[in-house]
Amino acid sequence: MKLQNKVAVVTGGAMGNGYGIAEVFLKYGAKVIILDNSEQLGASLQSLKKPNNEVYGFQVDIRNMVMVKSCMEHIQNRFGGIDVLVNNAGVARLSKFEDMDDEMRDFHFDVNIKGTWNVTKAALPFMKSGSIVNLSSVTGPMVADVGEVAYATTKAALIGFTKSLAMELVEKHIRVNAIMPGYIQTPMVDGIAKETNAENPEMVIQGIAMGIPMKRLGTVEELGELAAFLASDESSYITGQGIVIDGGSTLPETMSVGV
Ligand SMILES: NC(=O)c1ccc[n+]([C@@H]2O[C@H](COP(=O)([O-])OP(=O)(O)OC[C@H]3O[C@@H](n4cnc5c(N)ncnc54)[C@H](O)[C@@H]3O)[C@@H](O)[C@H]2O)c1
Numbered sequence: 572m573k574l575q576n577k578v579a580v581v582t583g584g585a586m587g588n589g590y591g592i593a594e595v596f597l598k599y600g601a602k603v604i605i606l607d608n609s610e611q612l613g614a615s616l617q618s619l620k621k622p623n624n625e626v627y628g629f630q631v632d633i634r635n636m637v638m639v640k641s642c643m644e645h646i647q648n649r650f651g652g653i654d655v656l657v658n659n660a661g662v663a664r665l666s667k668f669e670d671m672d673d674e675m676r677d678f679h680f681d682v683n684i685k686g687t688w689n690v691t692k693a694a695l696p697f698m699k700s701g702s703i704v705n706l707s708s709v710t711g712p713m714v715a716d717v718g719e720v721a722y723a724t725t726k727a728a729l730i731g732f733t734k735s736l737a738m739e740l741v742e743k744h745i746r747v748n749a750i751m752p753g754y755i756q757t758p759m760v761d762g763i764a765k766e767t768n769a770e771n772p773e774m775v776i777q778g779i780a781m782g783i784p785m786k787r788l789g790t791v792e793e794l795g796e797l798a799a800f801l802a803s804d805e806s807s808y809i810t811g812q813g814i815v816i817d818g819g820s821t822l823p824e825t826m827s828v829g830v
Pocket of ligand 1: 609
């Protein structure tokens with residue numbers, strides 16, 4: 572199995588993409604440790620737990636460096652090191668730039684950028700080699716919708732973080748890559764749909780699907796399979812890259828040309 576006995580830390584694994592990543596990693600034999608601040612963590616750990624797999628969790632806010640460091644020390648003591656880090660935890664709220672207060676801006680910057688920074692900084696002393704996977708997005712580096720300035724800024728920042736860190740960690744044999752998803756069906760996307768149309772969020776989801784060449788949103792399992800590939804030795808010659816997984820959503824050049 573491609574992740575047999577690898578110790579993998581996954582942030583934000585209580586739901587959504589992180590849950591899918593944890594599930595797929597466990598399928599491939601990894602020992603998975605989830606860091607998440609949600610109260611749903613306990614229930615998620617229960618449903619991920621199967622005979623012959625190892626999954627653990629810490630209820631922690633990745634903005635809290637003291638707590639994050641303490642988690643990493645626990646992981647080091649229990650498992651003897653970390654092979655894979657997936658910086659998946661993230662937040663997205665819609666607000667137009669001119670209406671957005673600094674609190675909303677900082678919420679995005681603190682979780683998506685500084686949280687990723689914290690977890691990486693705290694995990695690195697315990698990584699002798701391995702793979703770091705950061706959840707960026709097509710939103711920011713490639714495309715954007717109205718109300719996404721704060722979110723898009725953070726997701727573009729993670730591409731710079733990925734490339735620069737990849738250069739620094741080559742010598743330690745740690746690869747650093749980013750995943751750039753289009754729309755994946757998760758609670759975050761349900762939240763965006765509700766913010767867009769509180770009365771009929773399902774219509775928003777259907778609208779998103781119609782704009783994607785594959786006519787559907789991605790699943791967390793599909794996202795998890797890409798994360799597993801980047802985490803595994805199968806991707807041993809890939810570093811510093813952002814890999815798009817979007818059902819072709821960033822592909823169309825026009826809405827009108829075609830025979
Ligand atoms: N779903 C998509 O379409 C999509 C597209 C592109 C990128 N992404 C990225 O994928 C990642 C996961 O997104 P998702 O859609 O699964 O989101 P989600 O909201 O469904 O799940 C996010 C998880 O992160 C956790 N989390 C949030 N803030 C945290 C904090 N401060 N400390 C610890 N845990 C925290 C939440 O509790 C939750 O379990 C995010 O980085 C997001 O930007 C998602």
